Amino acid sequence: MGKSSRDKRDVFYRLAKEGNFRARSAYKLIQIDEEFDLFTGVFHVVDLCAAPGSWSQVVSQRLASDKNEGERAVKIVAVDLQAMAPLPGVVQIQGDITKKGTAEAIIEHFEGKSAHLVLCDGAPDVTGLPDFDEYVQAQLLLAAFNIATNVLVPEGTFLAKLFCGKDVLVLLSHLQKFFKEVVIAKPRTSRNSSIA
Template structure:
């Protein structure tokens, strides 16, 4: 890695340049260079988060305020755990603010996830028939917030990837309808691309407010955005 020296006045461009190593693809080199120069990646390391995605949910909650002390939160596809970490702080799951209610954070994922302080983590397929009842049992009741930063594995084909993540988001929404308390909130990642109209329509039937947001922590060259649906009506309307 090198830092580019730029002027005779002793000033330097502090951007880290990554040399292409033997056996490493150019795409991998460019990804590594982007990671090393990403201010959110650096902040995540400094602040003890498991990934830069933690700042996305922080910024969304700063804007909409759905992670309140005392809330019961479910994080679908929680690996590596950054969203759970933020939720633990915001809902007071560790009880560190003695003047506030103590919340509950439950993370579920297909893969095993390292323990997260203040959160309960289970290896679970949320699409399983009994997943909603298991989750409500672990929570001790319905959820106030269901959130998802899940993304389907990339195929390299933009339209295919868009359709896959919309289907995943629709499945997460269906799960949310089964476990949310009336008045609850659903937050999920989607990819802009034109196939999300049905998702938007059904969310508007089930929630009093639906917003689509690209938080500052979301990379500008990414097509991802987040849907924030608040005020669950409790009377479920399903997808066609």
């Protein structure tokens, strides 16, 4: 069965269409938020590897409020290699998150460590060679972690996609050095065949 016919039968694909989300992955973030309450007290968010933008859509819906002024003013920065259609209230940076210049452009927006939440749904174009795909995905996670360590407030949250490959424990040990708590979650929306 081709990818598009499989996706069309997928309940989250249909929900995404009905909810006007740009991708079914919106529901991954929604489900993780239901479990971990990502957005309480959060006004400033970095969405890495954000295209086509469904996570940014969820974030802007969750943060929208007429009380968001001053310190509570909403700031959302979305970054991807690919151009994204504009989203109201979302600043977009087109760039490679593994490059210093992109990291610096993001950090500039969050001078003084002011992001409450850093998201990264980064995935390479998979080649089908598991070791290679896991390695490239791990580089995205490490690049996102580097950015998070520069922009997050103390007690801030970093949520990142992770391909559960053989180096997963090494990656987790890096994260555990910086964060008080590190949790692995697999939202129901994640396809059973997915290692993310």
